[in-house]
Amino acid sequence: MENPRDHRIETVGQLQALMGEPNPMTPKKLLPALDEAGIDFIRRSPFLVLATADADGNQDASPKGDGPGFVTVEDARTLLIPERKGNRLMFSLRNILANPHVGMIFLIPGTDETFRVNGTAELSNDPNSLVRLSARGAPALLAIRVTVKECFFHCAKAFIRSQLWKPETWAERYKISFGKLLSAKVGGGEELERQVDQAIEQDYKHNL
Numbered sequence: 303m304e305n306p307r308d309h310r311i312e313t314v315g316q317l318q319a320l321m322g323e324p325n326p327m328t329p330k331k332l333l334p335a336l337d338e339a340g341i342d343f344i345r346r347s348p349f350l351v352l353a354t355a356d357a358d359g360n361q362d363a364s365p366k367g368d369g370p371g372f373v374t375v376e377d378a379r380t381l382l383i384p385e386r387k388g389n390r391l392m393f394s395l396r397n398i399l400a401n402p403h404v405g406m407i408f409l410i411p412g413t414d415e416t417f418r419v420n421g422t423a424e425l426s427n428d429p430n431s432l433v434r435l436s437a438r439g440a441p442a443l444l445a446i447r448v449t450v451k452e453c454f455f456h457c458a459k460a461f462i463r464s465q466l467w468k469p470e471t472w473a474e475r476y477k478i479s480f481g482k483l484l485s486a487k488v489g490g491g492e493e494l495e496r497q498v499d500q501a502i503e504q505d506y507k508h509n510l
Contacts, residue, residue, distance in 0.1 A: 331454045335378040336419075340453050343417045344381070345371045346410050352383070352446075353405040354397035354423075364394040368437055373408075379450045381419070384435035384442035387509055395446075398423045404448060407456070412467050414458030421451040438510060 311317055333340070349367040356362075366372075366383060374382040385395065398404065402422040409416055426445045435442035465471040481498035485491065 333453050335450055336375065336453055337378070339455070340417055340419075341375050341378075343410065343455075344373055344375055344408055347408040347417070348372065348411070350383075350406050350408045352394055354394045355401050355403065356397045357400040362393040362397055370410075372435075372437065374434060381448040381450065382431055382435060383446040383448065384432075384437070385444045385446060386437070386442060395425060395444075398425060398446065406448070414461035414467070416456045416461075417453065418456050419448070419450055419453045421449045423448045 311320065336344070348370045349365065350373065351363050352366055353361065353363045368384065368386070372384060376382060402424060404421060404423045406419045407416050408419070424447050426447050428445065429441075431445045431447075432441040432443070435445055461467065479495065479499055480502050481495035484498055485495045488494075
């Protein structure tokens with residue numbers, strides 16, 4: 303039986319032979335700092351995914367979201383991302399302390415193109431910054447300050463293929479029961495499932 307590992311791609315040359323070379327114009331979209339189009343996109347975006355890694359290269363991708371413009375653009379090379387109440391596992395925050403390199407994808411609902419930013423990050427509890435990042439009457443718990451090293455718009459093909467923004471293609475809403483997941487881990491029953499799910503529902507309503 304043929305071993306799939308015999309078909310591993312291990313060199314850039316193999317990769318380029320398979321995928322081809324980019325259009326000569328494509329690398330020109332890579333910018334070292336934000337331009338007006340990138341700044342406008344970030345100010346319209348209510349959601350991003352933040353990718354981090356620890357000192358050993360173990361990765362994490364964390365969703366961040368709030369009202370459009372929740373990320374503050376300080377200047378063409380600096381972004382401030384608010385950190386708000388969460389599960390306190392702090393995977394991405396711990397990673398930033400160990401390894402400052404980050405990557406982000408900004409999304410706007412209904413827009414198939416995305417905006418990608420790569421750079422370095424640090425954590426700050428500067429009171430003025432936290433107040434600037436306030437939402438729902440409360441300042442941010444801390445700020446993730448990102449220094450932009452590279453940014454660019456990503457084409458729409460992934461979103462066109464997935465039809466992500468077309469409600470008529472969506473399956474029935476998939477409900478996650480944290481109560482069922484956690485109860486199974488600790489040997490609890492239906493009552494524990496119900497209590498956990500109710501607690502999480504209340505947390506969503508009153509603890510954003």
